[in-house]
Amino acid sequence: MHDNGVHARLRRPKKEGDALMRILGRSFPLVLAAALMLLAGDALAKVKRFSNMVGRVNIGSVDANQPLQVPFITWGGDMATFYANGGTKTKSGSVFNRQGLDLRLKAGDDFVQQVRDYMSGKSPFLRGTFRMMGQASEVINSDPRTQGVLVMQMTWSAGDHLVSRSHLRTIADLKGKTVVLQQGGPHVGMLDDVLNSAGLDWKDIKVVWAKELTASPKSPAEMFRKQNGIDAAFVITPDMLGLTGGLETTGTGAEGTVSGARVLVSTAELSRSIADVYVVRKDFLEANRDKVERFVAGYLKGVEDLVELKRAYEKSGSKPYEAVLKLTQQIYSTDVIPTLDDAHGLLSDCTFAGYPGNLSFFQDKNNMHGFDEFNRAAIDLAVRLGYAKKKKALTASTLNWKSPVFTQYLSKLEATGGNGFRAEAVQQEIEALTAGGGIEDNTIYSFTIQFDANQTDFSANRYASDFKRVVKLADKYGNAVVAIRGHSDPTKTLLELVKAGMSKGVLKRTGSRGNYEYYLNGRPLKIDSIGQVSNAIKSGAFDGAAAHNPRRTMGAALNLSRKRAESVRDAIIKWARSKRLKLDPSQVQPQGVGIREPVIPKPKNIAEATKNMRVEFRLLRVSAEVVNKSDFDF
Numbered sequence: 001m002h003d004n005g006v007h008a009r010l011r012r013p014k015k016e017g018d019a020l021m022r023i024l025g026r027s028f029p030l031v032l033a034a035a036l037m038l039l040a041g042d043a044l045a046k047v048k049r050f051s052n053m054v055g056r057v058n059i060g061s062v063d064a065n066q067p068l069q070v071p072f073i074t075w076g077g078d079m080a081t082f083y084a085n086g087g088t089k090t091k092s093g094s095v096f097n098r099q100g101l102d103l104r105l106k107a108g109d110d111f112v113q114q115v116r117d118y119m120s121g122k123s124p125f126l127r128g129t130f131r132m133m134g135q136a137s138e139v140i141n142s143d144p145r146t147q148g149v150l151v152m153q154m155t156w157s158a159g160d161h162l163v164s165r166s167h168l169r170t171i172a173d174l175k176g177k178t179v180v181l182q183q184g185g186p187h188v189g190m191l192d193d194v195l196n197s198a199g200l201d202w203k204d205i206k207v208v209w210a211k212e213l214t215a216s217p218k219s220p221a222e223m224f225r226k227q228n229g230i231d232a233a234f235v236i237t238p239d240m241l242g243l244t245g246g247l248e249t250t251g252t253g254a255e256g257t258v259s260g261a262r263v264l265v266s267t268a269e270l271s272r273s274i275a276d277v278y279v280v281r282k283d284f285l286e287a288n289r290d291k292v293e294r295f296v297a298g299y300l301k302g303v304e305d306l307v308e309l310k311r312a313y314e315k316s317g318s319k320p321y322e323a324v325l326k327l328t329q330q331i332y333s334t335d336v337i338p339t340l341d342d343a344h345g346l347l348s349d350c351t352f353a354g355y356p357g358n359l360s361f362f363q364d365k366n367n368m369h370g371f372d373e374f375n376r377a378a379i380d381l382a383v384r385l386g387y388a389k390k391k392k393a394l395t396a397s398t399l400n401w402k403s404p405v406f407t408q409y410l411s412k413l414e415a416t417g418g419n420g421f422r423a424e425a426v427q428q429e430i431e432a433l434t435a436g437g438g439i440e441d442n443t444i445y446s447f448t449i450q451f452d453a454n455q456t457d458f459s460a461n462r463y464a465s466d467f468k469r470v471v472k473l474a475d476k477y478g479n480a481v482v483a484i485r486g487h488s489d490p491t492k493t494l495l496e497l498v499k500a501g502m503s504k505g506v507l508k509r510t511g512s513r514g515n516y517e518y519y520l521n522g523r524p525l526k527i528d529s530i531g532q533v534s535n536a537i538k539s540g541a542f543d544g545a546a547a548h549n550p551r552r553t554m555g556a557a558l559n560l561s562r563k564r565a566e567s568v569r570d571a572i573i574k575w576a577r578s579k580r581l582k583l584d585p586s587q588v589q590p591q592g593v594g595i596r597e598p599v600i601p602k603p604k605n606i607a608e609a610t611k612n613m614r615v616e617f618r619l620l621r622v623s624a625e626v627v628n629k630s631d632f633d634f
Contacts, residue, residue, distance in 0.1 A: 047183070047386035051139050053112050059143050060121030062284045064291065068101070069123035071108025074332060076350035077155035077276050078127075079343070081105065082331055083324050084302030095302050099294040105331075115139060119146055124284035129157070130275045131189035134378025138388035140279070147282040149395045150371065152296045153361045156351040156633050157274030158267045158479070160190060161240040163224065164232035166250070166260030171198040171445050174205055177231035180220045183209040186274050187234035192381050193273045193476060194265060197445055197619075202384070214239055225258055232264060240266075265444050269480040269621055271351065271633065272369040282395065293405045296358075303352050304412050307631050310347060354632035355406060356415035362397050366580045368475040371396045416630060419586035421481060425626040426589050430483050433620070434593065444480060444619040445473070449568075451613055456563060458571045458615075460578075466617075467575045473619055474587050478633065481620050482588045484569050486561030489612035490530060490595035491603050496553045497533060500545035507542075528602040530595060554595060562592025568615050 062068075067090070072078040086094030088105040096103055108114045108127050115136050117123045126133065126140070126148065133140075133148060140148045168177065171194050181187040195201060211218040214236055217226075221239035224230050235243065243261045244251045247268070251257030267273055278296075285292050309321035325343040337343050353361060361370050375393050382388040407413060433439040449466050451458070460467060474482050501507025501520065508519040518525040520541060526532055534554065536542070542550050569590045576583040593616075603609040 049389070050135050050387045054115050054119075054139050057116050057119040059119055059146060061145075062121045062124045062281065064284070064288050067104045068291075069117065070103050070105050070125050071114050071117070071123060071127040072105050073108050073127055074336060075276065076346040076348070077352065079324065079328050079347050080299060080302040080306050080352070082327050083306050084298050087327060088331060095305070096295070096298045099298045101291065101294055101298065111136075118281065124281045126279040128277070129186050129189070130277050130374045131186065131378050131381065133277060133279055133394055134382040135184070135387040137379055137382055137392050137394060138390060141392035141394075145281065145283040147395060148279045149282050149285050149397065150277055151280050151285070151292060151397045151399060152278045152299065153353040153358055154276040154278065154299070155353060156271055157186065157276065158271050158351060159237050159349055160187060160234065160274065161237070161247075161266045162190075162194060162232055162234050162264045163240055163243050163261055164264040166262065168231060168264055169440060170443055171265055172200075174198060174232065175200055176204065178206040178208060178229055179232045179234070180208040180210050180223050180230050181234035182213045182220060183211065185213055188385070189378070189381065190267065190270065190273050191234060192377070193270060197473060197476065269444060269477050271478040272476050275374060279394065285398070293399050293403065296399060297405050297409055300355050300358070300406070300410055303354055304410060306347070307352065313344070351633045352631065355410050355413055357632050359401055360415065363401065366582065368472060368581060412632070415632075418628060420478070420584045420628055420630070421586040421622070422626050422628060423586050423589065426481055426586070426622060427591070429622055429626055430481070430589060430591050430620065434591070434596070439618070439620075442621045444477065444621065446616060446618040448614045448616045450610065451564065451615060453610075453613065456567055458568045460571065460575045463571070464575065467572045470572055470588070470617055471576050471581055471583050474583060477619055479627070481622050483591055483618045483620050484565045484588060485591045485593050485616040485618060486563070486565035486568075487593050487597060487612060487614050487616060488557035488561045488595050489603065489609045490533075490557070490598050490601065491609050493537075493550055493554045493557060493595055494527060494533065494602065496548045496550040497537065497542055500542040500548035500550050503545050503548065504542065530598060530601050534596065558592050558594030561594050562590065564615060565590035565592055
C-alpha cells in the first residue's frame with residue numbers, strides 16, 4: 001500500500017473498489033508464498049531457500065535487438081510505466097517511443113517466474129521491492145552475467161499495517177508475543193524494521209508464517225481473527241479495515257471487526273520501510289547502458305507528467321489523466337480495477353521517489369534510507385532468515401545521473417526543501433493529545449533519558465547513543481513526529497501546596513507522618529493525584545499565601561521542563577549536523593510537561609524524585625493537517 005505524498009496520511013476508509021485494488025497491490029509475493037509451507041514457531045529456521053523455489057535455470061543472453069520484456073506488478077508505481085509506454089506495447093509518440101525504446105510489458109506478480117525469465121535471458125529486468133531482491137540475491141548473483149544492478153527506486157510504500165490486540169500498546173510490547181505474517185511477502189522487511197525500532201530481535205517473538213496474503217483462511221487477517229493466541233498480524237488495508245473498522249479506530253466486535261483490535265503501527269508512519277525498485281542484469285547494462293539510461297529517464301519523465309496530470313484532475317478534471325486511468329483498468333482488468341476511481345486510488349497510494357529521490361538514494365552516503373543501508377539490511381535479512389546461505393550484495397546503479405539524458409530531459413531535478421511539518425500546528429496537536437488523554441493511543445514507541453537536578457546541558461558525550469536512536473527513528477518513520485517531552489519532579493510543588501494551604505487554613509491534614517490524609521475546604525484531596533492537585537492549584541485555592549506560591553512553583557517546573565526539552569532538541573539537531581545526517585527540525589518537537597505525568601506522584605526520597613526528572617521521546621502519529629505534503633520523497 002502506498003501513500004500519495006511524503007507526508008500524506010491514510011486517515012479514512014477507502015471504498016470497496018479501493019479495497020480490492022489494495023488486495024492485489026501486494027499480490028506479487030503471493031506466488032512466492034504459495035511455494036512455501038504454512039509454518040509456525042522459529043522464524044529463523046523455517047524459511048525455504050530461494051534457489052530451491054526457482055529451481056534449475058539455464059542462463060541465457062538477452063537479445064537487445066528484440067522488444068525488451070519489462071515486468072510490472074499490480075501497483076500504483078507501475079502506472080507511470082503504462083503511461084510512458086502507452087500500453088503493454090510501446091505506442092508511437094509515447095515517452096518510451098520518443099526515447100527510442102521498444103518494450104513489451106509483462107505481468108510479473110509471480111516473482112519466482114520473474115527470476116527465471118531474468119536468468120534465462122527473456123528479460124533483463126526484475127521488478128519488486130528491495131527486500132524481495134535481497135531474498136533473490138543469492139540466485140541472481142550466482143553468475144557474473146546476471147549479477148543484479150539496482151538501477152532505479154520507483155516509490156516508497158505506505159499503508160501496510162500491523163494490527164494488534166488491545167494488550168499491545170506500543171511496538172515494544174511485541175516482546176514475547178506471537179505475530180503472524182505472510183511468508184515471503186513485503187511485511188518480512190517491515191517486521192524487521194519494527195523490531196529494530198523497538199530494540200528487539202526475531203528471537204524475541206514467535207512468528208506464525210501464513211501461506212496467503214489475504215482473502216483466505218490461511219491469511220494473516222483470518223488467522224488473527226480465529227486464533228486468540230496470535231497477538232498481532234501484518235495485513236493490507238482492506239483486512240485492516242475489516243479487523244479494526246478504521247486506521248484510527250478500535251474494533252468493537254460488530255460488523256465483523258475483532259474486539260479490541262487496533263493498528264499498532266502502519267507504513268503511513270513507517271514510510272521508508274518498503275522501497276519499490278528495478279534491477280537490471282549486469283551484462284545487459286554493460287552492453288546497453290544507453291538503453292537502460294533512457295528507460296530510467298523515460299520512467300522518471302512519466303512520473304513527472306503523471307503527477308502533474310493527477311494534480312490537474314483533482315483540481316478541475318483532466319481527460320489525459322482519465323485516459324491513463326482507463327489504460328490501467330484495461331491492463332489490470334475490470335476484475336482488479338472495477339472503476340476509474342479505483343485506478344485513481346491506486347496511484348494516490350504511491351509516494352514517488354522521482355529524480356531527486358534517486359539522486360539521494362544512490363549518491364548521498366549519509367542518507368540513512370539510501371541504497372547502502374537498504375542493501376546491507378536486505379542481504380543481512382535474507383541470510384538471517386534462510387532465503388540465502390551467503391551474503392551476495394546487489395550492486396548500486398552506475399548510471400551517470402548528471403548526464404544530459406536526465407538533466408536536459410527532466411524538469412524536476414532539485415529536491416524541494418522546507419519543513420515537512422507545520423511546527424506550530426504540531427505543537428498544538430501534541431498539547432491537545434496530552435490534555436485530552438490521547439497521547440498513549442497515538443504513541444508508536446517511546447523511551448526516556450534521565451537527567452540530574454537543575455541540569456540544562458545535554459552533551460553528545462553522554463547522550464550520543466540516544467541522539468542516534470532519535471535520528472534513526474525520525475528517518476525511518478518519515479511521516480511521524482518525535483515529541484521530546486521534558487518532565488519535572490512534583491515534590492517542591494506539593495510541599496508548597498501543603499504549606500500554602502495550611503497557612504491559609506483551607507487545607508486540613510489528619511493522620512501521622514507518612515500516612516497523612518488531606519482535605520481541601522472539607523473535601524478529600526489526594527496528594528498523589530497530580531491531576532486533582534493541578535486542578536486545585538489552577539482554581540486559585542492556594543493563591544494569596546504570604547510565603548508560599550504553589551501556582552508559581554508549578555509554572556516554574558513547566559517552564560524548566562520546556563527548556564530542557566528544547567535543549568535536548570537543539571543538541572540532537574547539532575549532533576545530526578555534526579555527523580552530516582539529515583534531520584528535519586520540524587519533525588522533532590519539544591514539549592514541556594512539567595509535573596503532569598510523574599513516574600512516582602509522591603516521592604518518598606531523592607531516588608524516587610530522580611525517576612521523575614526525565615526527558616521522554618515519543619514517536620507519535622499526527623494528523624494530515626499538520627503535514628506539508630510533497631510530490632516526492634527523497
